[in-house]
Amino acid sequence: MSTLPSFLAGAWRGGAGEGVPVADAVTGETVTRVSSEGLDLAAAVAYARRTGLAALGELTFPERAAALKAAALALQERRQELYELSARAGATRADAAVDVDGGIGTALVYASLARKGLPDHTVIVEDDPVPLGKGGTFAGRHVLTTPRGISLQINAFNFPVWGMLEKLAPALLAGLPTIVKPATPTAYIAEHAVRIIESALPPGAIQLVCGPVPGLFDVLGGQDHIGFTGSADTAARLRSDPAVTRRSARFNAEADSLNCAVLGPDAVPGQPEFDLYADALVTEMTVKAGQKCTAIRRAFVPAHLIDAVAEAVAARLARVVVGAPGAEGVTMGALAGLAQREDVRAAVARLAAAGSIVYGDPDKVEVAGADAERGAFLSPLLLRVDDVARSEPHEVEAFGPVSTLMPYGTVAELAGLIARGEGSLAGSVVSYDPGFVRQVVLGAAAHHGRILVLDRDSAGESTGHGTPMPQLVHGGPGRAGGGEEEGGLRAVYAHLQRTALQGSPATLDSIVK
Numbered sequence: 001m002s003t004l005p006s007f008l009a010g011a012w013r014g015g016a017g018e019g020v021p022v023a024d025a026v027t028g029e030t031v032t033r034v035s036s037e038g039l040d041l042a043a044a045v046a047y048a049r050r051t052g053l054a055a056l057g058e059l060t061f062p063e064r065a066a067a068l069k070a071a072a073l074a075l076q077e078r079r080q081e082l083y084e085l086s087a088r089a090g091a092t093r094a095d096a097a098v099d100v101d102g103g104i105g106t107a108l109v110y111a112s113l114a115r116k117g118l119p120d121h122t123v124i125v126e127d128d129p130v131p132l133g134k135g136g137t138f139a140g141r142h143v144l145t146t147p148r149g150i151s152l153q154i155n156a157f158n159f160p161v162w163g164m165l166e167k168l169a170p171a172l173l174a175g176l177p178t179i180v181k182p183a184t185p186t187a188y189i190a191e192h193a194v195r196i197i198e199s200a201l202p203p204g205a206i207q208l209v210c211g212p213v214p215g216l217f218d219v220l221g222g223q224d225h226i227g228f229t230g231s232a233d234t235a236a237r238l239r240s241d242p243a244v245t246r247r248s249a250r251f252n253a254e255a256d257s258l259n260c261a262v263l264g265p266d267a268v269p270g271q272p273e274f275d276l277y278a279d280a281l282v283t284e285m286t287v288k289a290g291q292k293c294t295a296i297r298r299a300f301v302p303a304h305l306i307d308a309v310a311e312a313v314a315a316r317l318a319r320v321v322v323g324a325p326g327a328e329g330v331t332m333g334a335l336a337g338l339a340q341r342e343d344v345r346a347a348v349a350r351l352a353a354a355g356s357i358v359y360g361d362p363d364k365v366e367v368a369g370a371d372a373e374r375g376a377f378l379s380p381l382l383l384r385v386d387d388v389a390r391s392e393p394h395e396v397e398a399f400g401p402v403s404t405l406m407p408y409g410t411v412a413e414l415a416g417l418i419a420r421g422e423g424s425l426a427g428s429v430v431s432y433d434p435g436f437v438r439q440v441v442l443g444a445a446a447h448h449g450r451i452l453v454l455d456r457d458s459a460g461e462s463t464g465h466g467t468p469m470p471q472l473v474h475g476g477p478g479r480a481g482g483g484e485e486e487g488g489l490r491a492v493y494a495h496l497q498r499t500a501l502q503g504s505p506a507t508l509d510s511i512v513k
């Protein structure tokens with residue numbers, strides 16, 4: 001079997017050697033082998049700086065938006081192919097829609113935001129002249145220009161399409177050529193997506209390297225942008241590379257987090273918010289088999305409601321059908337691979353030591369349409385930790401269909417518990433009591449990149465706890481990586497260099513016109 005090709009310097013090239021086998025998450029068969037051995041990554045960076053930067057530099061913002069839109073439409077046309085590949089990674093049709101359609105939608109939103117919100121130019125003038133002298137002859141203003149570098153994106157395995165497009169869109173609009181480094185377990189899905197879009201983009205605007213990237217950071221520096229999504233451990237390793245610490249390459253990290261969802265004391269059984277909470281928890285546990293960085297890991301409920309919530313969630317989980325994507329009745333697919341399942345089991349063992357499992361068995365699950373052991377299947381697992389002073393539920397991320405219920409007493413106690421996650425991507429407050437919602441949101445905002453308030457009024461249109469929206473910021477402080485992606489045009493600005501210009505107002509005008 002030849003290795004999965006990379007797309008470098010305008011051509012598809014396979015890495016040498018045997019490569020690392022990637023197994024089908026459902027059957028265990030080898031899907032592909034991944035190797036970057038012998039690929040000239042320094043040449044790829046040079047090609048991006050020369051060819052990609054020049055080609056994108058010739059386009060104005062609206063023209064780049066048009067190229068992005070063409071790429072998104074090419075994917076839309078052939079999305080069935082991506083759904084089929086996603087099934088091999090354990091994703092049901094609904095899971096694949098989150099990744100594939102979510103990615104396409106994100107790219108289209110960016111194309112539209114850029115068309116409406118960016119000038120027909122290659123430079124953005126941020127402000128009007130700010131007077132800096134009494135006589136009006138000296139002023140300042142800020143411009144945003146394209147760095148002379150590249151955007152390297154390093155992605156996690158769980159969103160091979162969305163993860164790529166949400167980073168590609170702002171980089172492309174900013175005029176930066178991209179090198180995509182997908183995670184090995186799902187690199188074959190990213191590879192197929194790049195095949196579909198590369199001809200819609202200017203030469204050098206996108207390259208792909210499947211497999212490890214030794215030496216790549218050595219040729220990156222202050223004009224380059226590195227966008228990382230993955231575990232906190234890898235983020236810590238990469239951000240300590242001299243490319244970042246000495247040469248000041250921009251480094252943005254989206255890491256794991258122990259996201260919370262809070263049920264308000266008003267939301268007793270019989271109130272719509274009680275059901276909304278139980279539904280949201282089950283959705284977050286089962287979509288993509290819980291392999292979402294934004295999934296709810298810590299479910300805080302009033303102490304007097306914890307039994308009722310456990311019962312309601314368990315009843316819903318009992319209706320989940322685990323099995324092969326596409327098999328009759330299946331509502332939850334497999335994890336991405338057997339190694340991921342082992343990681344989740346180990347994390348669940350640590351969590352369970354602090355409390356108990358109230359639903360599911362980490363070692364046993366009934367599976368429809370596949371073999372439970374050959375495929376990376378796992379039961380949804382609801383845990384309960386009453387001793388909230390324990391560290392495990394606030395520290396251990398089980399990256400699968402796993403969530404932990406915890407009781408709280410006062411709002412002040414709740415605020416302290418939320419903070420123990422040390423920074424999260426997303427949090428939810430489910431309550432119809434505006435006073436409670438206000439207190440919790442203002443207390444929790446400093447620890448979150450995004451907070452959803454869910455109640456009977458917004459539920460019909462709500463996009464849900466776990467879904468990052470391209471218009472809104474995605475990222476979080478502390479453990480969540482300290483980065484910020486999306487947020488509409490903010491992400492484009494984050495790829496550009498801001499320069500303060502000073503001079504006479506007329507001179508400044510002549511520069512930026």
Ligand code: NAP
Binds near residue numbers: 184229233237253293
């Ligand atoms: P990971 O093991 O940290 O890997 C992430 C990426 O880093 C992969 O592409 C990996 O490549 C690459 N990588 C590892 N070592 C590297 C090195 N020395 N140089 C360059 N690249 C390197 O994480 P994962 O297992 O793929 O993803 C799961 C984790 O990501 C979870 O903890 C989850 O919470 C987090 N996550 C966060 C977000 C977010 O938006 N915040 C989104 C999704 C997932 P290989 O695969 O080839 O090793």
